[in-house]
Amino acid sequence: MQDYHGKAVAITGAANGIGQELARRFAAAGAQLALADIDADHLDALVKELEEGGAQVLSAVFDVRDYPAMEAFARETFAAYGSVDLFFNNAGVISVGTVWEQPLSDWDWLLDVNVKGVVHGIKAFVPGMIAQDLPCHVVNTSSIAGLLTVENSPAYVASKFASLSLTEVLDLQLQGVGSKVTAHVVCPAVVQTDLDNCLRHRDPSTYDADDPYYRTDDYRARMAVVTGSMPHGLPVVDAVETIITELEKGTFYILTHPAYNPAITGRVAGIVGGVRPTLVAR
Ligand SMILES: NC(=O)c1ccc[n+]([C@@H]2O[C@H](COP(=O)([O-])OP(=O)(O)OC[C@H]3O[C@@H](n4cnc5c(N)ncnc54)[C@H](O)[C@@H]3O)[C@@H](O)[C@H]2O)c1
Secondary structure, three states: OOOOOOOEEEEEOOOOHHHHHHHHHHHHOOOEEEEEEOOHHHHHHHHHHHHHOOOOEEEEEOOOOOHHHHHHHHHHHHHHHOOOOEEEEOOOOOOOOOOOOOOHHHHHHHHHHHHHHHHHHHHHHHHHHHHHOOOEEEEEEOOHHHOOOOOOOHHHHHHHHHHHHHHHHHHHHHHHOOOOEEEEEEEOOOEOOOHHHHHHHOOHHHOOOOOHHHHOHHHHHHHHHHHHHHHHOEOHHHHHHHHHHHHHHOOOEEEOOHHHHHHHHHHHHHHHHOOOOOOOOO
16 A cells, blocks of 8 residues: 555545545555445544554434535545645445335435535535646446346445546546546445444434334335345455455556456446346245
8 A cells, every 4th residue: 555644535434345445544544534324433443543553534324315524524634734635435335125115215314425525525526626736536336236237226236326426427427627626437246344233323303203114024124135135245345355455556447346347347248238137036
């Protein structure tokens, strides 16, 4: 890993999982950090840990659905550090269900966090990053579910296809204005994190816990697929090692699980061949 002394790194979804490990790695490499999350307890504990290790850390507790709060976070970050070298738009959540049964409120929540939250980060940070006129990077966390469809989590898949494609458009537009900012998209398959516990921080106003669908065998079986897969995922330290290595090489599509590469090329071949998607047994 390169030396990040004198560099500023901002991360959303920093309190757990991939964001937390990114924060630890960049702190160890000397960066000044700006960390945001909805999870105040875990974020405070991380800030304390990193400050005890000698890092300079600014933190903010807010929901990425809240654009004024994201704007304030960006303003405080630029004010504290003068410039932003890396911005990780990383916060994300997951849900499961069939398209025809899943409550519509799940769609609103997923798309608001995983898509509009990413747009909020771009709108709040990128103008300042363009204006500073330095080589710097916006890194959006999509998923392998932004490149391949799985039938368990339709809103998640749709949100991750959206965040991947909007990152492509962002990079094209940055090229179009001759900016020194580059965009990158991270596409992990399963990583051992807290993603399957994301309901714990869901704003109750976005959620009808009594919706009968949540008591069906179908919903429980789909949730079990998510929770059952997490312990078999890539350790978060390994995923983050790949993310940092590829970022430092300038890679646009950062893939952490090469075993899926044949499926990605197979998907493209299937599209041009007009082939129906194949159902994989759960
Ligand atoms: N873990 C995986 O298998 C996996 C695979 C592919 C992509 N991803 C993506 O990686 C990113 C990071 O997730 P993770 O796996 O580290 O999960 P995680 O749950 O361990 O970490 C996500 C963090 O985002 C925060 N967060 C959630 N909603 C928020 C909101 N509305 N506003 C602010 N913060 C919020 C959570 O509190 C948490 O700290 C997500 O975008 C996720 O979709 C994860």
